[in-house]
Amino acid sequence: MNTVKVGKVDDIKKLVQKYYPEVVELRRYFHIHPELSKKEFNTQKKIIEVLSTLKELNVRKAGGTGVIADLKGKKSGNGRTIAIRADMDALAIDDECDKPYKSQNKGACHACGHDGHMAMLLGVVKILYDIRDEIDGNIRFIFQPSEEEVADGSGADAIIKDGGLDGVDAIIGAHLWQPVKIGTVGISAGPMMGASDEFEISIQGKAGHASMPQQAVDSILTASEVVVALNTIVGRDIDPMKQAVVSVGVFNSGRVYNAIAGEAILKGTIRTLDEEVRKQVFIHIKKIVEHISEMTGAHCKIKKNTCTYVVDNDPKVTSIVLEAGREMVGHKAHPISPFMSSEDFSYYLQKIPGCFIFVGVGNHAKGIIYPQHHPKYDIDEDAMVYGMEVMSNAALKLLEKF
Incomplete structure (x- = not known):
């Protein structure tokens, strides 16, 4: 002993x-x-x-x-x-x-x-x-x-x-x-480590033939604009002295090369070190998705799942x-x-x-x-x-x- x-x-x-x-x-x-x-x-x-x-x-x-x-x-x-x-x-x-x-x-x-x-x-x-x-x-x-x-x-x-x-x-x-x-x-x-939130965005467009886009609402185009716009949140909407990450890790849409997809699914993560920033990031995500969907004529659903805290x-x-x-x-x-x-x-x-x-x-x-x-x-x-x-x-x- x-x-x-x-x-x-x-x-x-x-x-x-x-x-x-x-x-x-x-x-x-x-x-x-x-x-x-x-x-x-x-x-x-x-x-x-x-x-x-x-x-x-x-x-x-x-x-x-x-x-x-x-x-x-x-x-x-x-x-x-x-x-x-x-x-x-x-x-x-x-x-x-x-x-x-x-x-x-x-x-x-x-x-x-x-x-x-x-x-x-x-x-x-x-x-x-x-x-x-x-x-x-x-x-x-x-x-x-x-x-x-x-x-x-x-x-x-x-x-x-x-x-x-x-x-x-x-x-x-x-x-x-x-x-x-x-x-x-x-x-x-x-x-010391960020809070983690998982988000899922469903873009509902209108399927159609690739040669007749005027008859469709392109979910891929809408979702692509969303992905680009999400990358402005950290640089423009959040205090530059605060830390945050918004990353899209999943983009699923379409199966046929000559058809316009009627639905697109985006999944991603939010990382923050501050609870107020955490709230603000999701508010901006929601605003971006809704405004772009309205502009293109698509419908959207947004879900958030809290994974961890700071x-x-x-x-x-x-x-x-x-x-x-x-x-x-x-x-x-x-x-x-x-x-x-x-x-x-x-x-x-x-x-x-x-x-x-x-x-x-x-x-x-x-x-x-x-x-x-x-x-x-x-x-x-x-x-x-x-x-x-x-x-x-x-x-x-x-x-x-x-």
Whole structure:
């Protein structure tokens, strides 16, 4: 049984090195066997299998295919509970990483780093379990399903509804992030990732023969004008000092080359870091679609689906996490600029204070150059060392200071 003193940097580092080889093996296992959102059954089974070796953990299934494990410190006099979260699901793309741990599940790939997130958190569980005699408080480990596919229900929301935040005072999470260089840990207060809204625009025109456009209402032409006009919102309708993204990712219309299509469907995303900007963007989308449709004689329907909120890091929690990070990696832990990507970690931050950090995995020397969601995406596995060090120390610091 270890007798490590809480907060001793060297001891945490030794435990990280002790478990690092196993963490690498786990990460590669998860990469070989990815599972899509709400289908993480074998992933859940593997996590429970690993956690079941730690007899004093309270482990249960949660949120459908997720897992929650509670560790009670032996010095649990203050009664505080800190949660640490990792996401579990893969993306619906084919893996092209060409490594021995390439995905064996066709149409599924851990191209966002969730394999590393799970492996890191399992490492953190073992590190903190080893020093449980010295922990004053409780730590909850959340393995959350369905982060990628939130339109049909966020995995974070499912965890919350299943009592995942009951009794929790603060929560932390980490993302392995390719735009950040290896060795760097980004820890910033305030808005760090964008709110995400999904929109669908249906343009109803009038079908006709391509040689007689005067008898038709061209839905493709109308939709094309809409797409062009939507790109003026960020540059002209929104305060240039505010950040926003409006992107159309789907344009479906027509089947026959010599016919004018009667319907066109557009689907896209809105990303914002400010709730007022979020409202204004959709108001402008609606105005553009309605005015262009009226001009061309088409009819339109617009739907919006809220996917995530802004990941807004609590200042007090973040200051403690940054202190913990600097104890482990020095000034390589520092604030960074926000990203317009989205994360359903934001659901937790709607309920309790927390901090989401970015662990750099980008390394050109090792060929780690492909961004998240690319079929060739991979990580520099050394980054998991930094992630485990910072999260382990941050949990202990939060129990002490928050």
